[in-house]
Amino acid sequence: MKLILLNKPFNVMCQFSPHPTRETLADYIDIPNTYPAGRLDADSEGLILLTDDGKLQNRISHPDHKQAKTYLVQVEGTATSEKLKNLSEPLNLGDFVTQACIAKHIHPPNWIWERHPPIRDRANIPTSWLCIILSEGKNRQVRRMTAAVGLPTLRLIRSGIGGFSLESHPLMPGEWQEVDLPAT
Template sequence: MPKNKHRYIIFYKPYGVLSQFSKDTPEQSTLQDYISIPDVYPVGRLDADSEGLLLLTNHGQLQHRLCHPQFGHSRTYWVQVDRIPDAAALNKLEQGVAIANYHTQPAKVKLLPEAPLLPDRIPPIRFRKNVPTAWLEMTLTEGKNRQVRRMTASVGFPTLRLVRIQIAHIELDTLHPGQWRDLTPEEIKILYNLVFSTNSLPSKRV
């Protein structure tokens, strides 16, 4: 079981915030504007123009395993796209599509019947008059650079808004943009079972 020295938190990253603590310019918005816990680092990242769940920890081995492709874990997103995808486009996303020189792994994709309940984005997306939008729920087990956006664009439905709502069993639940909380003991226990119950590549002990 995890030791007390380890910290595990989730953060609802707002739009425009970089998934890092350092600032290249004073006007940049980064994690240091919201989180004052020392020595925790994000597990993976969300692009500045994406929102939602970010997991942070000071447990290096767990961070390594969650980020390594060998230990693929699910990541679920709500994705607002331009226009309404047809069944053929959804099927392509599920089977995997070519982005750059890579073919994505199979994913779970469904068209949501209505827009999910989310806080307004600041700034809001730009709507085009007379052009409908739709929301997809996409669950991936990999995290290539800007993968979701590249996937939806490849089938002709560009992403307008992207919100990560879940990593493995961990959900945003009642958090609002800019808020964070510690994982519960039960969440940490399940996370440990997920991460350390499979064989791993040799890694440096921390």
């Protein structure tokens, strides 16, 4: 049984099958019968876990198991205490209400890489960095949450899943590492 940590680069599709215009996971990792446990949108970066074991894949990605996922989010605007409070509480996004989560303002992380291409830069509009930790992960949820409180996402990096993080397993975009499975 394998567990692989991959730092998915920006604009890479979270799939192994070919894509007509973008790179996929197959451009970075060539281990037969290995599949992602969860997804990241093409315009998001960061940690994905891959495994060759279906039960482990389910344990990592299924919402019933409530794996905490940590996101570092650069947003447009100033993250006021009111906006952070709104992000932390259940938030009605129209088609669903989010669960409560942790949302806090952080200093720009000094260990992350430059993004290519860089985010758009507007001299008159400040940006803020947030750390958002949630145990659900609906389609484009973090982006929708930040937009709903008036802080559009400029850059989204998943830095952790459960007990694994890019801070403790430093990987540059496109790099991967096989790790030992945690004792169960």
